[in-house]
Amino acid sequence: MTIQSDATELDVEQLMLRIRESAEKRKPADSHSRFQPWARAYPRLLGRSQSHLETDIPDLKLSPDFKPNKDNHYHVNDLLRFHDTHFVRNAYQAILKRDPDDQGFKGYLERLRSGDRNKIDILASLRFSAEGRQRKVRVDGLGLRATVRLISRVPFLGYFLQLLIGVLRIPASTRERRRFESYSLVRAQELADHLNRMVGIMRELRHLVSELPNRIAEQQELTSLLDQRQQELTALLDQRQRQLTALVTQQRQQLTELLEEQQQKLGLQEDKLLVHGDSLAELSESVRAQRMLGEDLNTRLLDDKQDLTAHSAEIHRLAQAVEHVRTQVTIQQARTTSLIKAIDQSPMATPQQSDTVRKEDSHMLDALYVSLEDHFRGDRSEIKKRLEVYLPYFEEAGITADILDVGCGRGEWIELLREKGVHARGVDANRSMVEQCQASGLKVTCENAIDHFRSLPDSALNAVTSFHVIEHLGFKQLVELIDEIVRTLRPGGLLVLETPNPENIIVGSCNFYFDPTHCHPLPIQTTSFLLEAKGFSDLKVIGLHTLESSRIQGKSELINRFNEFFYGPMDYAVLARRN
Amino acid sequence: MSRVAVLTPHVTQHDAVCNDVFGMYESLTRRGFDARVYAADWNLSETELKVWPVSRIKNFLQSPNDTLIYHHSMGWETGCDLLAALNCTRIIKYHNVTPPNFFSGWSEEYESVCRAGREQLRAIATSECDAYLSASQYNMSELVAEGAPESKSFVVPPFNRTDHLFTKEPDFEIIDRYRDGQTNLLMVGSLVPNKGHVALLEAFAAYHHEYKPDSRLFLVGKEKANLTKYTSFLHELTAYLGLQASVIYTGEVSESELKSYYLLSDIFVTTSEHEGFCVPLVEAMAMKVPIVAFSSSAIPETISKAGLVWDERDPYLFAESIDTLINDESIRTRMSLLGKQRYEELFTADKIERQLLNAVGELL
Numbered sequence: 001m002t003i004q005s006d007a008t009e010l011d012v013e014q015l016m017l018r019i020r021e022s023a024e025k026r027k028p029a030d031s032h033s034r035f036q037p038w039a040r041a042y043p044r045l046l047g048r049s050q051s052h053l054e055t056d057i058p059d060l061k062l063s064p065d066f067k068p069n070k071d072n073h074y075h076v077n078d079l080l081r082f083h084d085t086h087f088v089r090n091a092y093q094a095i096l097k098r099d100p101d102d103q104g105f106k107g108y109l110e111r112l113r114s115g116d117r118n119k120i121d122i123l124a125s126l127r128f129s130a131e132g133r134q135r136k137v138r139v140d141g142l143g144l145r146a147t148v149r150l151i152s153r154v155p156f157l158g159y160f161l162q163l164l165i166g167v168l169r170i171p172a173s174t175r176e177r178r179r180f181e182s183y184s185l186v187r188a189q190e191l192a193d194h195l196n197r198m199v200g201i202m203r204e205l206r207h208l209v210s211e212l213p214n215r216i217a218e219q220q221e222l223t224s225l226l227d228q229r230q231q232e233l234t235a236l237l238d239q240r241q242r243q244l245t246a247l248v249t250q251q252r253q254q255l256t257e258l259l260e261e262q263q264q265k266l267g268l269q270e271d272k273l274l275v276h277g278d279s280l281a282e283l284s285e286s287v288r289a290q291r292m293l294g295e296d297l298n299t300r301l302l303d304d305k306q307d308l309t310a311h312s313a314e315i316h317r318l319a320q321a322v323e324h325v326r327t328q329v330t331i332q333q334a335r336t337t338s339l340i341k342a343i344d345q346s347p348m349a350t351p352q353q354s355d356t357v358r359k360e361d362s363h364m365l366d367a368l369y370v371s372l373e374d375h376f377r378g379d380r381s382e383i384k385k386r387l388e389v390y391l392p393y394f395e396e397a398g399i400t401a402d403i404l405d406v407g408c409g410r411g412e413w414i415e416l417l418r419e420k421g422v423h424a425r426g427v428d429a430n431r432s433m434v435e436q437c438q439a440s441g442l443k444v445t446c447e448n449a450i451d452h453f454r455s456l457p458d459s460a461l462n463a464v465t466s467f468h469v470i471e472h473l474g475f476k477q478l479v480e481l482i483d484e485i486v487r488t489l490r491p492g493g494l495l496v497l498e499t500p501n502p503e504n505i506i507v508g509s510c511n512f513y514f515d516p517t518h519c520h521p522l523p524i525q526t527t528s529f530l531l532e533a534k535g536f537s538d539l540k541v542i543g544l545h546t547l548e549s550s551r552i553q554g555k556s557e558l559i560n561r562f563n564e565f566f567y568g569p570m571d572y573a574v575l576a577r578r579n
Numbered sequence: 580m581s582r583v584a585v586l587t588p589h590v591t592q593h594d595a596v597c598n599d600v601f602g603m604y605e606s607l608t609r610r611g612f613d614a615r616v617y618a619a620d621w622n623l624s625e626t627e628l629k630v631w632p633v634s635r636i637k638n639f640l641q642s643p644n645d646t647l648i649y650h651h652s653m654g655w656e657t658g659c660d661l662l663a664a665l666n667c668t669r670i671i672k673y674h675n676v677t678p679p680n681f682f683s684g685w686s687e688e689y690e691s692v693c694r695a696g697r698e699q700l701r702a703i704a705t706s707e708c709d710a711y712l713s714a715s716q717y718n719m720s721e722l723v724a725e726g727a728p729e730s731k732s733f734v735v736p737p738f739n740r741t742d743h744l745f746t747k748e749p750d751f752e753i754i755d756r757y758r759d760g761q762t763n764l765l766m767v768g769s770l771v772p773n774k775g776h777v778a779l780l781e782a783f784a785a786y787h788h789e790y791k792p793d794s795r796l797f798l799v800g801k802e803k804a805n806l807t808k809y810t811s812f813l814h815e816l817t818a819y820l821g822l823q824a825s826v827i828y829t830g831e832v833s834e835s836e837l838k839s840y841y842l843l844s845d846i847f848v849t850t851s852e853h854e855g856f857c858v859p860l861v862e863a864m865a866m867k868v869p870i871v872a873f874s875s876s877a878i879p880e881t882i883s884k885a886g887l888v889w890d891e892r893d894p895y896l897f898a899e900s901i902d903t904l905i906n907d908e909s910i911r912t913r914m915s916l917l918g919k920q921r922y923e924e925l926f927t928a929d930k931i932e933r934q935l936l937n938a939v940g941e942l943l
Binding site for chain 1: 889893896913917
């Protein structure tokens with residue numbers, strides 16, 4: 001079979017019509033009766049059983065009810081509908097308006113049953129008795145029939161009359177006989193039904209009766225159990241009551257004790273309160289004094305504020321003056337530069353003079369560089385804080401002296417080491433910076449670094465450090481510097497070089513060029529290679545100054561890479577040991 | 580962000596109203612609302628969702644811009660009082676209340692709770708709420724007949740956990756036990772008198788005895804503690820119809836077990852007499868189980884053309900329907916596809932969320 005996947009093709013209505021048709025065909029003719037027994041069982045299953053005992057069974061009546069007419073007027077057929085005892089009783093009720101007396105009832109019944117008299121005779125006898133005439137009840141159709149019956153009782157003539165009436169009544173009699181037949185059949189059926197119902201009741205009763213001993217036994221058991229429970233409960237109740245009484249007594253006693261104790265404590269508290277009252281007064285006195293003091297301070301603060309305003313005006317004035325001086329210096333520098341150039345080019349200048357002039361020329365930009373450094377590198381304490389990262393390496397190596405910081409700048413590192421009790425010297429070519437260092441009592445020489453190294457003997461140093469220097473050097477100068485360091489470091493001596501990290505894209509493409517004296521960026525691999533090539537080992541590279549706060553939050557690969565490239569370490573340091 | 584309290588009397592697991600409550604809560608939270616579920620009592624084990632006691636609701640809904648969504652499914656005095664007392668945006672979600680006469684003779688407690696729920700319906704419909712949401716058109720017409728304004732009435736189907744059925748691993752023990760070549764029929768719903776189990780058992784009897792003796796019927800659903808009279812009646816009727824070996828009463832089941840029964844079953848049959856929506860029909864459609872049902876209350880509306888829906892409960896009509904579907908794989912497949920289509924068009928969490936926001940998005 002191929003399955004069509006297009007669901008919309010299914011015509012549900014058509015399908016339902018088809019199902020209905022085949023259900024009708026398939027449905028057995030007696031389907032209703034098949035479900036009938038279940039349906040009939042429901043009341044029992046539902047627990048709403050209709051027991052014979054609960055349903056009202058009407059009294060069995062073989063003749064209709066009789067009610068005496070109020071107008072004392074009947075048709076004889078009204079009374080002839082009844083039979084036997086009912087007939088006699090109803091005839092009495094209708095004609096004499098009373099229940100039959102015992103004698104009359106029995107007499108009429110006997111004669112009726114023997115066939116000696118028929119119903120007309122009895123009705124006539126009642127109606128035309130002295131009592132009947134007195135009641136004056138009208139019974140239509142009775143007179144004629146009674147007369148005929150009376151005549152038929154006359155000897156001989158009566159016989160023929162009866163014969164004649166008998167022959168004439170044959171069709172009517174036949175009809176009556178048929179009616180009677182069916183009547184008796186109906187009655188018999190009613191009787192049978194009634195009997196069946198009674199048998200049902202009997203059966204249920206028998207069942208109930210057979211159950212009774214069990215029920216009684218159950219009840220007895222339950223009763224005895226209940227008795228037992230009651231006794232137990234009574235005992236328990238007694239016990240609980242006793243416990244409760246004891247508990248209440250105990251609680252009351254405890255409460256009394258507690259109350260007394262509390263009262264005592266209350267007394268004590270009152271005493272304390274009195275004492276506190278006194279100290280409160282003292283306190284409020286001191287508060288008043290404090291408030292006065294506060295007011296006094298306030299006044300003084302106001303004075304100070306005025307002073308401050310005056311000072312800040314002064315500072316502003318000074319700043320303007322500094323600005324003026326700076327302009328003047330720039331102008332003087334320009335003049336000096338042109339003067340130096342003029343001297344240098346003058347044929348009159350001796351070689352010695354020219355050398356001095358040239359040296360002086362190299363220092364022309366010193367002041368400018370100091371302010372550049374101030375602007376971009378950060379303040380002194382911040383730099384010292386950053387440099388603390390190297391201290392553990394020096395501690396670990398046990399180096400406490402003979403350290404040279406190349407390009408020591410403002411001397412933060414040497415100062416930091418001095419604070420830790422370690423002796424270090426510095427060398428820097430910038431005269432302004434060297435002056436600053438010397439002013440703070442640091443051992444710093446103003447000299448070109450390579451010249452300074454050349455003045456040192458072999459293996460004279462335990463460590464050489466250089467922060468943000470090598471990127472200022474051309475390749476040739478850099479190799480020369482490393483060679484000198486190798487020579488002057490003792491074997492096992494420590495070298496620390498810090499320089500901007502071009503792996504950080506922002507540094508490599510932009511920040512590096514904040515400083516126009518920078519030559520070119522040095523990737524980690526280049527620096528490492530140079531050092532290893534020149535005789536250093538145990539190289540350790542540390543990434544520094546990561547921009548944690550700017551990193552993008554998240555965990556995707558893209559975010560990771562972005563953070564690495566843009567906010568990774570801005571600087572790096574190589575630590576190495578001389579072989 | 581404005582606050583939304585979703586309020587319902589009781590929270591229990593595996594209950595259609597509660598699934599709607601939580602679905603609504605999750606949807607609103609996803610949309611950035613500060614939503615919370617409030618109830619008088621709760622009984623949760625599988626989920627970690629937090630339910631707040633109703634006594635704290637006034638601390639949460641303080642501003643007139645906050646919103647109360649009250650789920651009406653039974654008589655609850657506290658809910659009605661709160662509805663009258665709170666000064667905030669008020670929204671009703673009507674799940675329908677079973678007419679009390681279904682419980683008459685079975686449980687007086689249920690009867691009285693349902694009667695109270697029916698009586699409160701009028702009060703709620705005329706309490707001038709800002710919106711009236713109904714699980715079905717059938718429910719909505721009841722609300723409108725009780726006096727709710729038609730302009731503020733909307734049909735929003737209940738959120739259901741059908742999508743969880745897709746991801747849950749089925750209980751393979753059950754599948755192994757019943758995957759034996761017999762035809763499996765399924766009805767899901769707790770054993771309560773309005774679900775019309777008598778007619779279902781009759782229909783199954785006709786099918787089992789006269790069409791295919793190799794068949795069984797799963798009745799998946801909780802047997803309620805205070806309806807033991809009804810439950811034992813059903814068991815007795817099952818035995819009376821000669822079906823005790825072929826009707827499986829599973830009792831309450833986990834989602835894994837429920838999935839197994841949907842996977843095992845060839846046809847979903849229901850002769851329920853009163854449903855405000857009937858979530859199991861949605862589950863059957865989603866799980867591609869064709870449906871044969873009696874057309875009462877909201878059932879024809881939920882199924883639409885995606886199943887056989889009969890106006891009468893003639894056992895032979897149902898038996899014949901089952902037989903036709905079992906014997907014609909093509910019809911069965913196409914019918915289950917119709918069901919799946921209907922589920923995806925109307926009853927996924929996304930679609931229901933959209934209907935909810937279309938109705939009340941501007942009020943929140």
